[in-house]
Amino acid sequence: MKRFPLPLLLALVLPCAPAFANESISKVNGSIHATSGQAYGDLETVNGGITVDEDTETADIQTVNGGIKIGDRARTRGISTVNGSIRVGQKVEIDGDLETVNGSIFTDRGTRIDGSMETVNGGIGLVETRLSKGIETVNGDITVGIGSVVEGGIHVNKPNFSLSLGPGRKPRVIVGPNAAVNGPLQFDREVTLYVHRSAHIGPVTGATPVPFDTDAAPND
Structure with missing residues (x-):
């Protein structure tokens, strides 16, 4: 039997092999689906949503017109x-910021984020989440839910009408049971601020905290 040199065999086999792990995906039109248990590089599209399954690792994730969903125990930038x-499942690790203009952000139990959260016209909600670099919005409601810890504070900016699409309503800011905001809470516009009696917050500028001791904040 004739034997082929190993380099020649590799040259014949590798072009037909599956894509390497950590490969980036970039599109203009179309959604992206990162499958469970795999590792990817950057995931980028313009017109389409991005779904990352549970137990998946990726680099940066970015789209323009589309939602993003991150499964449980994923790791991303x-x-x-x-x-x-942006919807983030349980026990996710994110090494970077979460940002949207016209959309909301939600993170579930056990998630850790080494970065900040920012929206313009969208609400922000955290449940048992640790966030290292603060929250910023213009028109969005904010709920720092039960057991969550936010380092770096909260900043609600004054509306810029060239960017802001929301009506002239007051945002609701809630710091829930056993939650903490370890940093200043600065409000450059009128808001309604509710703080659970078991929560801890930093200094407040531009609003008067309203204490509550029920499971949910009062309805306005």
Whole structure:
């Protein structure tokens, strides 16, 4: 039997092999689906949503017109969209910022984020989440839910009408049971601020905290 040299065999086999782990995906039109248990580089599209399954690792995730969904126990870097929401499952590790303009952000139990959260026209909600670099919004409601810890504070900016699409309503800011905001809470516009009696917050500028001791904040 004739034997082929190893380099020749590799040259014949590798072009037909599956894509290497950590490969980036970039599109203009179309959604992206990162499958469970795999490792990827950057995931980028313009017109389409991005879904990352549980137990998946990626680099940066970015779209313009589409939502982003991150499964349980995934590991990612920064996540951003313009017109879409960001949904993060349980026990996710994110090494970067979460940003959207016209969309909301929600993170579930056990998630750790080494970065900040920012929206313009979208609400922000955390449940048992640790965030290292603060929250910023213009028109969005904020709920620092039960057991969550936010380092770096909260900043609600004055509306810029060239960017802001929301009506002239007051945002609701809630710091829930056993939650903490370890940093200044600065409000450059009128808001309604509710703080649970078991929560801890830093100094407040521009609002008067309203204490509550029920499971949920009062309805306005």
